[in-house]
Amino acid sequence: MRGAREPLQRTALYAGGFLGPFGGSVVVSMLPEIGADTGVSTGTAATTLTAYLGVFAAAMLFSGTLGARWGRVRTLRTAYLVYAAVSVAAALAPTFSLLTGTRMLQGAANAFTTPLLLAALAVITPKDRLGRALGLFGAMQAAGQTVAPLVGGLAAEVNWRWAFVVLAGAALVLALIGLPASVRDDPSDAAQARLRDALSPRILRIGLVALVGWGALGGLGFLLAFRVEDDFGLSPSERGAMLTLFGLAGILTSRPVGMLIDRIGARRTVLGGALSGAVLVVIVGTVPLLAVVGIAWFLAGVASQCVLVGVNAAVLGGPGGNRGGAVSVVQAFRFGGAAFSPLLLTPVYGTGPVLAFLLPAALLGVLVPLAMTRRPEGTPS
Numbered sequence: 001m002r003g004a005r006e007p008l009q010r011t012a013l014y015a016g017g018f019l020g021p022f023g024g025s026v027v028v029s030m031l032p033e034i035g036a037d038t039g040v041s042t043g044t045a046a047t048t049l050t051a052y053l054g055v056f057a058a059a060m061l062f063s064g065t066l067g068a069r070w071g072r073v074r075t076l077r078t079a080y081l082v083y084a085a086v087s088v089a090a091a092l093a094p095t096f097s098l099l100t101g102t103r104m105l106q107g108a109a110n111a112f113t114t115p116l117l118l119a120a121l122a123v124i125t126p127k128d129r130l131g132r133a134l135g136l137f138g139a140m141q142a143a144g145q146t147v148a149p150l151v152g153g154l155a156a157e158v159n160w161r162w163a164f165v166v167l168a169g170a171a172l173v174l175a176l177i178g179l180p181a182s183v184r185d186d187p188s189d190a191a192q193a194r195l196r197d198a199l200s201p202r203i204l205r206i207g208l209v210a211l212v213g214w215g216a217l218g219g220l221g222f223l224l225a226f227r228v229e230d231d232f233g234l235s236p237s238e239r240g241a242m243l244t245l246f247g248l249a250g251i252l253t254s255r256p257v258g259m260l261i262d263r264i265g266a267r268r269t270v271l272g273g274a275l276s277g278a279v280l281v282v283i284v285g286t287v288p289l290l291a292v293v294g295i296a297w298f299l300a301g302v303a304s305q306c307v308l309v310g311v312n313a314a315v316l317g318g319p320g321g322n323r324g325g326a327v328s329v330v331q332a333f334r335f336g337g338a339a340f341s342p343l344l345l346t347p348v349y350g351t352g353p354v355l356a357f358l359l360p361a362a363l364l365g366v367l368v369p370l371a372m373t374r375r376p377e378g379t380p381s
Contacts, residue, residue, distance in 0.1 A: 010124075012177040016076075016117045017137045019170055020110045022144035022151075023083070024052050026163050027103075029149040029240075030156035037160065038096035050339070051100050052107040057335035059111035064328025065198055067116045072324070073179050076120075079112035080175035087168035091161040106167075115331055119324030120179055122316040128262060131313050135258020138309045142250025142301075149240070198325030202318070205371045206311050207333035209270060212367050213307035215337025216360030217277050217300055221246065222342050223356055224284060224297060226349055232290050242294055249301025257305045258313075266314040267372050273306025274368035278361040285357020307368070308334065 027034065027048050035045035067075040083106060090102035118137065125133040155163035197203075221243050228234045228242055261269045280303060283296040311334075315327045341360075349356035 006180050009177055009180040012174050013117055013120060013179060014137055014140050015170075016080075016113055016174055017140040018144040019083075019167075019174065020056075020114050020144065021141050022148045023087075023106055023110060023167050024049070024056065025145050025148035026152040026155075026167065027052075027160075029153035030160040030163065033156045033160045034096075034099070038093075038099060040096045044096070048100055048103045051103040052110075053335055053339050054107070055104045056107035056111050057332045057339060059108045060115060060328045060332035060335070062325075062328070063111040064115035064119065065322055065325030067112055067328075068119070068322060068324045072116050072120055075112055076116050077175050077178060079109045079116075080171045083109040083113070084168045084171035084175065087164045087171060091164035091168070111328075115324055115328030118312060118316060118327045118331075122323060124180060127317060130317050131261030131266070131309070132255055132258035134309050134312045134316070135255040135261070135305070137254075138258070138305055138312075139251050139254035142247050142254060142305070146244060146247030146251060197322040198329045200326075203315065203326045203329055206314055207330045209274075209368050209371045210308065210311045210330045210334040211337035212360075212363050212371075213270075213274060213277075213304065213311070213337070214334045215341040216281065216364045217304040217307065218246065219338040219341030220281065220284070220300075220345075220357070220360060223345060223349060224293075227285065227353060227357075228290070228293070230353070231288070232293075234290075242297065245294055245298040246301035246304070249298045250305050253302045254305045254309060257302070257309050260306075261310055261313045266310045266317065269306050270310035270314070270372055271369055273303040273310060274364045274372075277303035277307065278365035281357055281361040281364065285361075286354055 027045075031045040031048075032042045034040075034048065035042045038045070086102045086105040086109065090099055090106065093099040093102055118134070121133050121137060122130060151166070152160070152163050155161075155166070225239050225243060228239055234242065257269065277300055280296045280300040284293055284300060287293055287296070311330055312327060315330055316323050345356050345360065348359060
């Protein structure tokens with residue numbers, strides 16, 4: 001019976017990668033309805049996204065280490081159950097303040113799923129196939145982020161609260177399925193899970209790559225939305241379709257990117273993604289042809305997968321203990337980049353729209369190669 005459940009549990013492991021980004025982004029397309037129902041402006045309703053991502057990123061600085069100490073299986077099931085409970089609370093929240101609080105708790109619970117799922121993948125996957133496994137996980141994350149606005153919009157046509165009911169049901173099912181039997185908590189791993197191992201110079205350097213890679217690629221969607229409205233006059237639905245190209249690229253190419261990592265190594269893949277991404281960001285921000293901008297944005301989604309799947313592979317396939325805690329820290333940096341990008345670049349866009357694209361392109365082209373120049377010991381080149 002246990003063996004028969006193994007394929008289902010492996011599928012659920014990847015499905016957990018879908019749930020996190022989906023839960024974070026599901027509110028994007030229903031902010032006006034949330035605002036109208038809770039008596040706040042649409043702009044204020046948008047802080048529910050910040051509440052989720054901010055707590056999510058902050059908690060991941062230590063969630064992977066704590067999860068390793070408490071046991072991956074138990075921690076993951078508990079996190080799913082908490083996520084389900086607070087999603088029900090979000091669906092029933094009578095005020096905006098309570099809704100915001102439940103979104104923060106959702107982000108905290110999600111922080112105890114994503115890094116543990118990645119660590120579990122590293123346990124059950126042979127090292128020479130780790131890249132493609134992480135690529136598939138990345139594809140599921142991209143799918144969650146891409147599909148979320150559509151599902152949220154459909155829910156809002158009836159009642160936006162149903163979107164949180166769907167989240168609660170999905171989390172409950174994942175909690176019941178659990179992890180594959182091959183993922184077993186080793187008491188020695190728990191004893192060796194030290195936060196200082198997850199904050200080593202090598203991990204912090206890779207974290208910087210994740211921060212720049214996501215903040216200067218995936219975090220630029222808002223800038224592209226500004227540009228295609230100002231320069232090409234696109235409607236909201238047309239802007240949404242344009243932005244979807246980035247996530248679609250991730251869905252289609254994450255697994256091939258993972259296979260590329262298995263072939264040429266994480267470091268080379270990250271460098272290729274960063275350098276090509278820098279060129280593509282310049283094209284997105286400067287070329288006056290809408291079709292070229294759309295193609296470049298799609299290809300930028302491919303470049304982002306090279307960086308993001310690559311940094312996960314560099315951590316999980318590299319030396320050192322507490323790999324779950326280490327990948328948790330790197331993911332915290334990644335989502336921190338997404339959180340800070342609008343704050344830093346929106347004023348720059350107001351001063352000079354082209355400069356707002358050239359700045360992140362320069363960071364990609366300079367900082368990432370500097371941070372990845374030293375090949376981490378024990379990882380493929």
